[in-house]
Amino acid sequence: MAENIAITWRRIPERYRLAGSQCMTCHAKFFPPRKLCPTCRRKGKIESCAFSGKGKIFSLSEVHSAPAGLELEIPYVLAIVQLAEGPKLTTQLVDCREKDVKVGAAVEVVFRRIRSDDPEGLLHYGYKFRLVK
Numbered sequence: 001m002a003e004n005i006a007i008t009w010r011r012i013p014e015r016y017r018l019a020g021s022q023c024m025t026c027h028a029k030f031f032p033p034r035k036l037c038p039t040c041r042r043k044g045k046i047e048s049c050a051f052s053g054k055g056k057i058f059s060l061s062e063v064h065s066a067p068a069g070l071e072l073e074i075p076y077v078l079a080i081v082q083l084a085e086g087p088k089l090t091t092q093l094v095d096c097r098e099k100d101v102k103v104g105a106a107v108e109v110v111f112r113r114i115r116s117d118d119p120e121g122l123l124h125y126g127y128k129f130r131l132v133k
Helices: 005-010 010-016
Strands: 019-023 047-052 054-063 076-083 086-091 108-116 123-131
Touching: 005 010, 005 054, 054 086
Parallel strands: 086 123
Antiparallel strands: 019 047, 054 076, 054 108, 076 086, 108 123
């Protein structure tokens, strides 16, 4: 499914810089960014923050039946990564197989091609993670 240029442009901070938000009242951090803290429910106390890109694997699974657009990547490892700053996110692990990965293993962010709309369309890049060696 093609993504329009405006949406692609708006998602650059979270996809390219791993940018999120932080509530200055309760100090909770969120990814993707939020405009309202679900804990303290106060507007106007949210600020942008950048994450280090370091984390640990919280959960993982190897995908053998991919959705449309990812058929050429199977099998691939999909994981929930808990960032060093606290938030959890779902991501693809690259350069590994499920047998090489364990829950609690250290990972770091890398930026890779996610997909392209068509042979002459937009190339979408974003974050993925790899094992720290």
